[in-house]
Amino acid sequence: MKRRDFFAVLGGGIMVLLEDEIIAQETGGPRRGGAVPVEIGAWLHIGSTGEVTVYTGKVEVGQNARTSLTQAVVEELHTPPATVKMVMADTDLTPFDIGTVGSMTTPRMWPQIRRAAAAAREMLLDLAAQKWSVDRASLTIADGKVSAGGRSAGFGELAHGEKWTRSIPSSVPLAEATAWKVAGKSLPKVNGRDMVTGAHKYSYDLKRPGMLHAKVLYPPQFGATLVSLDTSAAEAMPGVKVVHEGNFVAVAAPEPDTTAKALAALKAEWKPVTAEADSRSVFQYFKQTARDGAAAAGSLTPYTIAYIAHVPLEPRAAVAEWEGGKVTVWTGSQRPFGVRSELAQAFGIAEEKARVIVPDTGSGYGGKHNGDAALEAARIAKAVGKPVKRNWTREEEMTWAYFRPGGLIEVSGKAAADGAITEWEFHNYNSGGSGLQSPYSIPGKKEQFHQTKSPLRQGSYRGLAATANHFVRESYMDELALSVKLDPLEFRLKNARDERLRNVILAASDKFGWKARQKTAGRGFGIAAGFEKGSYVGTCAEVSVDPKTGAVKVLRTVVAFECGAVVNPEHLRNQVEGAIVMGLGGALFEEIQFGEGKIATNRLARYRVPRFADVPVIESVLLDRKDLASAGAGETPIVGIAPAIGNAIFDANGKRIRRLPLMT
């Protein structure tokens, strides 16, 4: 296994993030797959009419990677955007990729595609110089053409549709960010038209000839086992096929309604199980099951974090088709190669005997890292000998997918009279290690993540545990500020040495008007800041709190965000705003309620997500650092909103709420 470390300058020191660790955290498993291909042709192909096909294993889930990677190509290759076609996330066509996880598309894939495009540009210049026997320096390249004097040739004419095996040179010249013409600009979403016309086919929409629609019989409780099954009524229905392999039971039929009726006609008896924890007892359960033992609770202040659901609007879906011992699956997943491995393992086949294709997907937010629907579809398709479609319902998505982990976080600290933090101890049970480390300069701080058991299936989520860790850290920062009677902004600036952190705090508070804020009854103002995955965020919020009911309304928020050189300002703003809106849910009201091995909040009528009426005025300040490499932006803007709101509530009514969600 090749370890390629990457570095992030943090405060005065250097923090080393091992890519493998991040992948393990995101996916729950080790890295698989081979070396990154070096030849140009693995990444990019120029067709005979000059069309440029680019291959990447990344998926498009709304974060606009399809557009930003197109910008990378256009910037370096000098071809119009319309000539670029991105082939994304097809395991037979695209180089291996670990997955669209950890905000790594921009820092890792974007430069990779730029280098491939730049190498192709150099190759085209070489070909033109040879063709015309002219000095390479006399050539110009623009708009999909190479020109010299009066002569001009299109890329297609020069490339002859050949696959280029030349290696991408490590020193290939790249455009400086200050000179970018297409990168750094707001190129519109490249396939936006297909979305607004309904032409785009998501996995949920796909059909294959002769395909059956399938449903799976799930147990009434997590972990329940099948005792008996009567399939006779279902099998008597015309066209219905029943698949029964151990605990796995599924039905398939040509029409989806018949499938639903067949599922209802199955008579199953399940052996119940006793659940170890419910949504009330789970926080104690975390501490009791900590693998390394729990820290002494004495002077620590506990905060709790609820499990929440991703609720991607497109539920899990897959279509699977077997042909000659090879299975092809179309599915919405953030890890197509991970799903390929799951298929290979499940069916005992070589990885080349499984092909996974991910159409642009109806969102993920870290919630679609595995191949649940793909495996079910492939299994049923194999058993019935026909292509099978397996679309999850909303209830299935909210029960049988995985959740953002719940957690118990205990914290203590002290500040000197001048505001300098002198002690800091922070224990996170189960939420996760992302964003655990304080970005403030604190001597001798102690921060620990404790692995525990989880009563629910859990996994990645936008920002992972950085939201939980920032919520607790930034709430407790205000508790410490209060202990030394310092303004929250002043207190943060006192302890923030990292210039980039200071910049986002100052930019957010300036735009918000922090210093000029006017306190009125029932209104409160909060601030929070943070760092994660190479980018920085400062967030201010204004809330109103109903003095009788305690109901919170977020009125206004200002977010300052810095992720190095901005690749696409409009899409970045869209991500920042979207993260704030999504973060409002986890901050204020989202909470998975469960007990006796069942999810009580398994439908949208029972699980509230943010809607139009919940959205405050959102103002974003983008700090464009053209001197720094571009970092990802899909996750980090989410981490500041919950603590900013929590701090604003305290400012409004003096109540410190030490749980997420803040409203119950």
Place this chain on the structure above:
Amino acid sequence: MARVTELLVNGGRRRIDADSDRTLLSVLRDDLDLTGTKFGCGEGQCAACTVLVDGTATKACITKVGAMAGKRIVTIEGLAPEGKLHPVQQAFLDADALQCGYCTPGMILGAVALLGRTPNPSEAEIVSGMNGHICRCGTYPRVVHAIRSAAGKGGLA
């Protein structure tokens, strides 16, 4: 079981053969391959399945196809039949009012219906009129902007 044999969809008569108690959403998607109408929740909570029925925004996932006799249905595929985008579609693109796009067809048809009954809505009217639609990517402020912009340009259906 009563059968439904015809639907008026996107300006044409479409032959179908469906139980009258099937959902309009299933018939549109599975029988007529009009998959621009999305499944999001199946309980009328997210409005991703919104279509226009005689000009009114209707959640197809909780509407029986048996109730559609003689009614004119417009899906997202019928909004720009000649390839020229409807002003609301164009406004969504101009405002970058989408990320993954899964809620977008329902949002657009909800907006068209809203502008049909309130040609020049205030921000509060847009928020209350669209509050049944869920966008998990959080593009709500941009959708509000797009609808206001379309209203200014005569975004009537």
